[in-house]
Amino acid sequence: MKFKVLLIIGCIMSVAAFQQKSYAQSPMLGLRVGLNLDNTSGDDIEHKFHAFFLGGVYAGIKFEKISIQAEGYFTQTTVSAGDNFGDAFKDYLKQGATNVKDGDFKMNELSIPVLVGYKVAPRLWLQAGPQFTSVVSIKDKDDLLKETKDVFKSGYISGVVGAWVDLPFHLNASARYIFGISDRNRAEDVPATWRTSHIQLSVGLKLL
Numbered sequence: 001m002k003f004k005v006l007l008i009i010g011c012i013m014s015v016a017a018f019q020q021k022s023y024a025q026s027p028m029l030g031l032r033v034g035l036n037l038d039n040t041s042g043d044d045i046e047h048k049f050h051a052f053f054l055g056g057v058y059a060g061i062k063f064e065k066i067s068i069q070a071e072g073y074f075t076q077t078t079v080s081a082g083d084n085f086g087d088a089f090k091d092y093l094k095q096g097a098t099n100v101k102d103g104d105f106k107m108n109e110l111s112i113p114v115l116v117g118y119k120v121a122p123r124l125w126l127q128a129g130p131q132f133t134s135v136v137s138i139k140d141k142d143d144l145l146k147e148t149k150d151v152f153k154s155g156y157i158s159g160v161v162g163a164w165v166d167l168p169f170h171l172n173a174s175a176r177y178i179f180g181i182s183d184r185n186r187a188e189d190v191p192a193t194w195r196t197s198h199i200q201l202s203v204g205l206k207l208l
Helices: 002-021
Strands: 026-042 048-060 065-078 104-119 124-140 156-168 173-182 195-205
Touching: 026 065, 026 173, 048 104, 048 195, 065 124, 065 195, 104 156, 124 173, 156 195
Parallel strands: none
Antiparallel strands: 026 048, 026 195, 048 065, 065 104, 104 124, 124 156, 156 173, 173 195
């Protein structure tokens, strides 16, 4: 359902962006840094937020009322094992693994959101679109799993909604909620579903 809503929003905004082609265009290029709060929810894991920095670049184009923007940024997420993780994933644990509950798996990730914005005030834009995330590496902090790649997928898809504010001195600020669409559990023989959501607060520096 979330994916269908996101697709409809994207189609409507894309048509609007096409209709804006006759207006003045302004290119966008800049840097973005901020705070990422992530929470992975689902079966056999702990539901709690973790805080990490994020950093990357953005590029796009602005019309009079519509903007199209793509980004690439690095951040981290953490998945923490829950009460039943050891039993559910016992076939994937190393021999002699103990203290499975609250075991942490820290992931370095590269995310690429593609957003369409709509200008609702002189400096304020509302944004929405899909985000594609690649898991670059996984650190099994408690050395629990035989192979992390057998339990966690190498990437996932999310939806993004948020707001962007243009500030003086070539600065901008944004706030976003990112909701998970695809399942992150790769172990097909374990009926657990995991989705990651994010809350992001960031500032940007416009280079172009």
